[in-house]
Amino acid sequence: MTTIRDVAKRAGVSVATVSRALNGKGYVHEDTRKLIDKTIKELSYKPNEVARSLYKKKSRLIGLLLPDIRNPFFPELARGVEDEMQEHDFRLIIGNADENPKKEISYIETFKQNNVTGVISATNQTEMKHFEDLSFPVVFLDRTSNHYPSVYADGLAGGKMAAREMIRRGSKRICLLRGPVELKTAQDRFKGAIDELCNFNINFNVMTTASFTFADAEKAAAELFEKFPETDGVIASNDLGAAAILHEALKRGISVPEELQIIGYDDIPLSRLLFPPLSTIRQPAYDMGREAAKLLIQLLDGEISEHKNIQLPVRFIERQTTRKVENNG
Amino acid sequence: MTTIRDVAKRAGVSVATVSRALNGKGYVHEDTRKLIDKTIKELSYKPNEVARSLYKKKSRLIGLLLPDIRNPFFPELARGVEDEMQEHDFRLIIGNADENPKKEISYIETFKQNNVTGVISATNQTEMKHFEDLSFPVVFLDRTSNHYPSVYADGLAGGKMAAREMIRRGSKRICLLRGPVELKTAQDRFKGAIDELCNFNINFNVMTTASFTFADAEKAAAELFEKFPETDGVIASNDLGAAAILHEALKRGISVPEELQIIGYDDIPLSRLLFPPLSTIRQPAYDMGREAAKLLIQLLDGEISEHKNIQLPVRFIERQTTRKVENNG
DNA sequence: TTGAAAGCGCTACCAA
């Protein structure tokens, strides 16, 4: 292993000078700098980040906390965060909390112990107190917050949008899939849809799903058709749920979108691979990830003092689980 | 921030003693140990992993290199690794190489610089030389290797199995989706299928997909039906590809499985949500992840000296993109 | 059974 001392010795200078050259701060004579650069190349020296981190109490590591890596929405988010961070020379420790507060807390501990420079959290289970008194900034992603900077999509508008498109396309007996009650984002879109449905005096039923996992989605889908067989439109809480509904409908010989319209939420990559391809409310997951990363970096650079919340717009992606309408207004 | 010195001072002992108590090595009087434990609790002291890592040149961090976090197969793998590692008190740095050798190398660098204890790599793009001369053990996952320990599923058998089931169910004009040529695992299953097809003297065509991404899968699907419209059976290189084929077939009004049978590969969670649910060759992704983690831990504990390769079995999951057969033999 | 002290590789202060 090559250390800064090896470089110093070989270049015939002190470690202090090498360090200055390395970090581009403090005076270093042009010639000395060149010599040092050359030596570093020859030795293919790479500074030890652990030693740096010990001294500075900051690493080039960012913690990313995800609620469930198996839900395709989150890898998308992660990619956005990763790409932006990469450009700023930060690396990610991804913690998969698995919707389990214990795991989540243990990851926060890991982040602390490894001197991460900042954390982005997309989890929702944990009490806020675990995020207090941290020595690094935290940005919440896919989650609103009054006390912390956050990046999220406009759930209320998304819910309204889904309801409106459903109504415009003629569904009368609508069923709403309600996501986990503890999930603020899920409840926002749910409320948005209800608002709109009420405005239009449309009847609706509600099915609550316990979680956003594949298994719960399937269960809810089967139940829905038992409980509310007259349903002619489903507004799902996410695309996984919508996929399960679509699956169940086709299995029961219900034609989509003729007899039953379905609108999903998220627009995960698989949605267009379904058949018929899923109409859905698109959340810009990748962009949300990138924005969260940008926000964190601004925080680190001290460019922002207050708690900034960034709300990104959602939009309706018309595919084929909804019927066509002539007029676009 | 509480340090070991704070604990020592408060307990009225030296840092050396606290350290010994902490690590359970060397002599510490029972009473002293109790006192120290109590003090640690009172101060809720947590050792600084960075300082430890600097001295020992080893952290509690494991690097996990993934080729594409958006392909649902890999999060599944990751979960297996994560769960096993968690139980042994290791944490994961997940690097998403994005099928890009540059990124991959940069992550390997990050792993080195952060003193990871070991690395599990599920990537395939990079020349082996980047994995040589590393100061920590590397286990390959979803990839065979002669020179490194590895965990993978039996691709040859999987390919054969897919072909056999296809033949038994009466498809005569089969088209094989061939995954990326540089991917050994993809080629194994491909070869397995061809072997079997040849044994049975069945004709087949081949479509090569450039990558395992959603976009390439869609492109290949569209092309397949243009080039080989007479196809009555598709053996896909993975479930994403199979989903794209299924989608395209239904779009063209081809009935599945009556006119066209499809067999996927992987058994990712979404496969059963498709309609009709996808028949596929299941790779035990989660278990593969766990096995790789176990293998790495054994390596770290010095329990294994040689290069051990673990091959896991695959199996046919009969769902509804294949026709029923009476006899099971 | 305990403690003093060296040192892991680096940065930053201060003096030269």
Next chain:
DNA sequence: TTGGTAGCGCTTTCAA
């Protein structure tokens, strides 16, 4: 413009 050195928090000799 450069170098000596203290110190980041920890572990591990070695001596007491």
